[in-house]
Amino acid sequence: MKRVVIIGGGIAGLATAYSLCTAETAGTGLEIIILEAKKRAGGHIQTETEDGFIVEGGPDCFISEKPWAMALCRKLGLGDKLLPTNDRLRKTYVLSRGRLHELPEGVILMIPTKIMPLALSTLISTKGKLRMLLEIFIPKRKDKSDESLGDFVRRRLGAEVLDKIAEPLVAGIHAADPDTMSVRSSFPKFVELEEQYGSLIRGMVRRMAQFKKHAAAKNTGSGKKMTMFVTLRDGMQELIDTLVEEIKNKGVKIRTDTAVKGIEKTKDRRLRLTLNKGRNILADAVVIAAPAHAASCLVEGLDKGLSQKLGEIAFTSTATVTMAFKKKDLRTPLTGFGFVVPRSEGRGIMASTWSSVKFDGRAPEDSVLIRCFVGGAKSGHLLDLNDKEMTDMVRGELRDILGITAEPLFTRIFRWMKAMPQYTIGHEERVAEIEAKTAENPGLFLTGSSYHGIGIPDSIHGGEITAKKILSLLSE
Ligand SMILES: Cc1cc2nc3c(=O)[nH]c(=O)nc-3n(C[C@H](O)[C@H](O)[C@H](O)COP(=O)(O)OP(=O)(O)OC[C@H]3O[C@@H](n4cnc5c(N)ncnc54)[C@H](O)[C@@H]3O)c2cc1C
Structure with a gap:
């Protein structure tokens, strides 16, 4: 044998x-x-449950557009357990000049697909918005060699989009520095859109229309609404x-x-x-x-x-720090999936996911679950903080950014050393x-x-x- x-x-x-x-x-x-x-077994995928809370230590979901995870779940009989995001509450914020600004509706990753929300946005300056829209007219790059994500975004959408949207989103997903990242390996879709449509905006609008059509066809079949990201009802560990x-x-x-x-x-x-x-x-x-x-x-x-x-x-290290609070202890309710933090803001956290808003069943009705990301390409040294120092740092950030002064019901820290490959x-x-x-x-x-x-x-x-x-x- x-x-x-x-x-x-x-x-x-x-x-x-x-x-x-x-x-x-x-x-x-x-x-x-x-x-x-x-x-x-499980590697980075690790879920813990605590008093009715579901805490994800590593990944909290996966993208449905790439079919392999959905297909595996279905083969394993987990089709009924697939849980979509609460898209009616979908909003992402970006910290800018110390305040949270909503990422304009229709901005997919960093590509705008709707004019009005972008025009009304308080996140990007008027000059930055005009530069973004100019993308449609920028000819595609002839040189086929690899390019950094930073250069790619500056070239197509402008420096402000890199600072306020691309860099923090990339830090949240890849824990990476856009100026060293390969756009071709990390975001092959962007290169493909530029290549095929000559413009990211034009390409993304077309792709979104196709995705909606495809999702509608699938939803009719299963009776369950498919969203761009999905998880499992009892957590990824399932x-x-x-x-x-x-x-x-x-x-x-x-x-x-x-x-x-x-x-x-x-x-x-x-x-x-x-x-x-x-x-x-x-x-x-x-x-x-x-x-x-x-x-x-x-x-x-x-x-x-x-x-x-x-x-x-190369690899970077990252930690997730999850805190639970009573809803009544929050000054303002959480209305969205969370926020990302540009490096230029000089904060200790890279991003925060409001897990109990993003997915159902992550916290009891009277409570919320907030997860913050620490570390990454530029702040790996923060992984040296001990648990108390890490908790104090994250609590300080939540106090400054969200006004949360209450003592968390509990805090869970997961450290992932040399965990994120850098393409x-x-x-x-x-x-x-x-x-x-x-x-x-x-x-x-x-x-x-x-x-x-x-x-x-x-x-x-x-x-x-x-x-x-x-x-x-x-x-x-
Ligand atoms: C904090 C965080 C959040 C993430 N969020 C998401 C997300 O939301 N969605 C998403 O799609 N992806 C996410 N990812 C990425 C995702 O976790 C990875 O794509 C995936 O888990 C990688 O799986 P893997 O099997 O390649 O590696 P791993 O999960 O790293 O597994 C490798 C295994 O090898 C073992 N091993 C190492 N050396 C040895 C040895 N010498 N002998 C025996 N065993 C060894 C390790 O202990 C480990 O269990 C996230 C990653 C992190 C760290």
């Missing part, structure tokens, strides 16, 4: 195992083992728990608390993994579904060049080189959010593609 060992029990590793054990050709009989360093149960039922072995230390080739062309606790395990195929920095250490003895290339992918300029070429070098090591595969998309749907899709490659290799 051939043995596949998957290193890392995050969503990418679990999705790889699921695809392997449910593939039509799986009947050939594979032994599939997942080795996970931590005491639990996806992990169901997936783990399903693959275990299909014979996949999951060994937690088992860190892999290194990989080497054997004389009979198999791979030998050294584990903590001084043990070894042999495999016919090995999938490294751990982040690139961990993969770099794992392959050091196997392939120095590959190890070095993997080490070139910096040249990422696509770097990944191509990594993949070419990986292919020189038969039986070795890499997957996960370090390479082809940082979100959950991409991580699942990557796992599915990896499973196909393994099955093809092992059937040779």
Whole structure:
């Protein structure tokens, strides 16, 4: 029986195992083992419940437009548990000059699709609005080389949009610096829109119309309204728990608390993994579904060049700090999904999600749940704060920005060290080189959010593609 060992029990590793054990050709009989360093599977996906609150430590949702996460949920029988965002309450604010301003309705990521809300917005100056609208007339870039997101936004929409919208949104999603990020790898859609329509605004308006049509058709079928972001009723952990149960039922072995230390080739062309606790395990195929920095250490003895290339992918650290409050203790009700904070405001938090407004069932009726993001590309040092200092800092920010002076009912801090891969300029070429070098090591595969998309749907899709490659290799 051939043995596949998957290193890392995050969503990418679990999705790889699921695809392997449910593939039509799986009947050939594979032994599939997942080795996970931590005491639990799930990686960044971690939900905790406390007194009727649902607290997400890592991701709180996924994008529905990329179909792979929705499809996996449905295959796992979680279709009825999919929970849309409360879009009737959808509003995002941006902190500017110490005050919250509503992100104009119709601004998708940073692209305006509606004139009136933009015209009435207090966020952007008149000059900035005119510059934004000028985008329609700016010719597309002829040079096909990679470009930073910062340069791309300055070129197409102007510096004010970069400062007040793009930079804080990107900090919230990627914990990244737009001036080092590759636009092609981080926001391929933007490059595609420029390429196809010659303008982001024109392209986004067309795409939105198509999305609405598509969503309407789907909603008619299921009776459930689909939104751009969705989660699961009992939290994202439900996806992990169901997936783990399903693959275990299909014979996949999951060994937690088992860190892999290194990989080497054997004389009979198999791979030998050294584990903590001084043990070894042999495999016919090995999938490294751990982040690139961990993969770099794992392959050091196997392939120095590959190890070095993997080490070139940078990561930032981030923390989520969630606080619960009684509604009556808030001076003003929370009316929206939260706010983002431009770096130029000089604050300690990057963004804040009002979780109990964004999704139903995140807090009891009389309470609210607020989650703040700390750290990222420019403020990684804040992760050094101890829990008390971090709590005090976040409480200070909520007092200054939202006027909340009440003691939180509870606070939960999750620290994610070297967790967010940075798709910096040249990422696509770097990944191509990594993949070419990986292919020189038969039986070795890499997957996960370090390479082809940082979100959950991409991580699942990557796992599915990896499973196909393994099955093809092992059937040779
Ligand atoms: C705070 C935060 C918020 C996020 N929000 C969202 C969101 O709302 N929506 C979204 O789509 N995405 C979001 N993401 C990104 C999302 O979490 C990732 O895309 C996804 O979880 C990556 O999964 P993965 O399996 O590639 O990696 P991971 O989840 O990092 O899993 C890798 C696993 O490998 C294990 N491992 C590492 N080294 C070893 C070793 N040597 N031996 C054995 N095991 C090892 C680790 O312990 C870990 O469990 C967020 C990320 C963070 C940090």
